[in-house]
Amino acid sequence: MEHPENSEIYKGLTVNKGIEQPSSVNPYLSLRKKPRRRQYSVGEYVEGIVKGDITILSQAVTLVESLKPEHQAVAQEVIEKCLPYSGNSVRIGISGVPGAGKSTSIDVFGLHVLERGGRLAVLAIDPSSERSKGSILGDKTRMEKLSVHPDAFIRPSPAGGSLGGVARKTRETIILCEAAGFDKIFVETVGVGQSETAVHSMVDFFLLIQLAGTGDELQGIKRGIMEMADGIIINKADGNNIEKAKLAASHFRNALHLFPAPESGWTPEVLTYSGFYNIGVKEIWDMVYRYLNFVKANGYFEYRRNEQAKYWMYETINEHLRDSFYHNPEISDLLAMEEQQVLAGRTTSFAAAKKLLDAYFRK
Numbered sequence: 001m002e003h004p005e006n007s008e009i010y011k012g013l014t015v016n017k018g019i020e021q022p023s024s025v026n027p028y029l030s031l032r033k034k035p036r037r038r039q040y041s042v043g044e045y046v047e048g049i050v051k052g053d054i055t056i057l058s059q060a061v062t063l064v065e066s067l068k069p070e071h072q073a074v075a076q077e078v079i080e081k082c083l084p085y086s087g088n089s090v091r092i093g094i095s096g097v098p099g100a101g102k103s104t105s106i107d108v109f110g111l112h113v114l115e116r117g118g119r120l121a122v123l124a125i126d127p128s129s130e131r132s133k134g135s136i137l138g139d140k141t142r143m144e145k146l147s148v149h150p151d152a153f154i155r156p157s158p159a160g161g162s163l164g165g166v167a168r169k170t171r172e173t174i175i176l177c178e179a180a181g182f183d184k185i186f187v188e189t190v191g192v193g194q195s196e197t198a199v200h201s202m203v204d205f206f207l208l209i210q211l212a213g214t215g216d217e218l219q220g221i222k223r224g225i226m227e228m229a230d231g232i233i234i235n236k237a238d239g240n241n242i243e244k245a246k247l248a249a250s251h252f253r254n255a256l257h258l259f260p261a262p263e264s265g266w267t268p269e270v271l272t273y274s275g276f277y278n279i280g281v282k283e284i285w286d287m288v289y290r291y292l293n294f295v296k297a298n299g300y301f302e303y304r305r306n307e308q309a310k311y312w313m314y315e316t317i318n319e320h321l322r323d324s325f326y327h328n329p330e331i332s333d334l335l336a337m338e339e340q341q342v343l344a345g346r347t348t349s350f351a352a353a354k355k356l357l358d359a360y361f362r363k
Contacts, residue, residue, distance in 0.1 A: 042074060046081045052181045054153060061155055064172050079172050082179035087305075089178045090292065093199040095189040095225070096209030101235045102188055105209060105275040107143040112281050113184055114151055121182035122146065123170050124156040125189055125199075153182060167198035168319065171312055174202065200228045201311050204301065205288055208232045212241060212248035226252070227259050229268055231287055237272035238279060245272040264300040266291055331360055 040048070040056065045063075048056030063075040094109075096102050103124070110120050122143070146152045157170065174185055189199045200206050208229035226232065232252050237245035252270045262268065269287050273280030295301040325331060338352040347355075 042077045042081065045074075045078045046179075049078070049082060049176055049180045050085055054180075057153070057176060057180045058155070060176055061173050064169050064176070065157060075172070079175055082175055085179035086175040087178060089174075089183045089185050090205070091174060091185045091187065091203040092288065093187045093189065093203035093206045094209065095199060095206070096235075097211065100209040100211050101275045102209055103143055105235060106186055106188060107146045108275050108278055108281055109285070110143070110146040110152060110186065111149070112285055114149060118183040119151045119153070119181055120146075120149075120184045120186065121153045121174075121177040121180075122155070122186045122188065123173055123177070124154065125167075125170060125187075153177065153180075167202070168312065168315065170199075171202045197228070201308055204295075204304065205230045205291055207284075207288070209235050210248065210252065211235055212237070212244040226255060226268075227262075230262075230264070230266060230291055231268055231284070232256075232270045233284055234270070234272040235275055238274035238277050242272075264295050264304070265298060266294055266300075325360055328360065331356060334359055 040059070045056060045060050049060060060075070060078055063071045063078070066072065066075070094102055094106060106122055106124075110122065114120055143154060147154055155173065157173075170187060174187070177185055185203075187199050187203055206228050208225060208231070210232060212234055232249075234245045234248050234252075249270045249272050256268055256270070271280060271284055271287060273284055275281075292301070295304070326335075334356060338347070338356055341347045342349055342352050
């Protein structure tokens with residue numbers, strides 16, 4: 001018989017279905033979508049920031065950093081309404097070569113200034129990869145004590161290859177932080193190229209961190225960054241490195257005599273310290289407060305802030321004009337054509353640029 005189970009002798013038997021196999025998906029796993037973050041109105045943003053709500057402040061900074069036009073429109077309105085509550089902080093720019101110990105020093109400096117009271121915001125500009133355009137944003141991990149302090153707010157921002165844009169956004173973030181009640185602002189630079197110039201244009205005191213025995217003494221002079229520094233400090237002045245640090249400090253003091261006197265009338269000081277061992281930190285901040293008292297007394301403090309405001313007005317105009325030019329669809333087509341003409345040697349770079357600008361301004 002082909003199918004013995006169909007035989008009459010087996011008709012009283014039944015075949016059970018067997019045990020039902022459990023689902024491969026966890027039944028306790030919620031398949032509902034995560035609720036979208038609530039969108040605040042401009043008034044709610046401003047109210048939350050003025051009350052010192054860190055969550056709302058963080059979301060407002062994210063709006064400032066966003067490239068979406070609708071986010072930028074809201075961000076600019078929030079910034080404008082926060083302006084009356086800003087301007088009451090001390091802004092310190094901190095720069096130095098990579099590896100000089102900027103993040104570690106900020107951790108120590110921050111704890112020191114918070115002992116005097118008040119609240120501190122640290123805005124760290126993190127370098128972005130030229131290939132992937134990504135940033136690690138890991139500065140916060142090197143500020144172990146400050147990152148858990150209740151009166152500190154640390155916000156790393158990616159440079160993203162556009163230094164001017166990041167600098168403008170950092171300046172706008174300063175306004176929001178001041179409106180949120182932070183009376184001390186640290187701005188840490190990328191530590192390379194022209195970032196120091198951008199940061200210098202938004203702070204009250206520019207602190208340059210250097211190392212001893214690295215050959216950077218001449219590099220510092222060559223870059224001209226020392227002309228911007230209101231104070232120079234030599235880090236890692238501990239153990240066997242103390243004498244090298246003292247020698248480097250004397251080199252920098254001598255180098256400062258090569259430059260014309262600063263517009264503020266202040267003579268930059270050179271100090272040594274150890275961020276890791278917390279040696280000489282008090283002396284550095286005594287110097288910072290001496291400088292602030294000095295420039296407030298002679299009127300340079302207000303003058304510098306006014307000049308910075310004017311500088312950023314022109315920078316914003318330049319940025320908008322540049323964006324308007326490159327995002328114009330007709331100019332984009334003409335730009336590709338003129339580029340080919342230049343590469344083929346049929347026209348000069350200057351003639352092509354003039355033709356493009358003439359076409360843009362005729363519209």
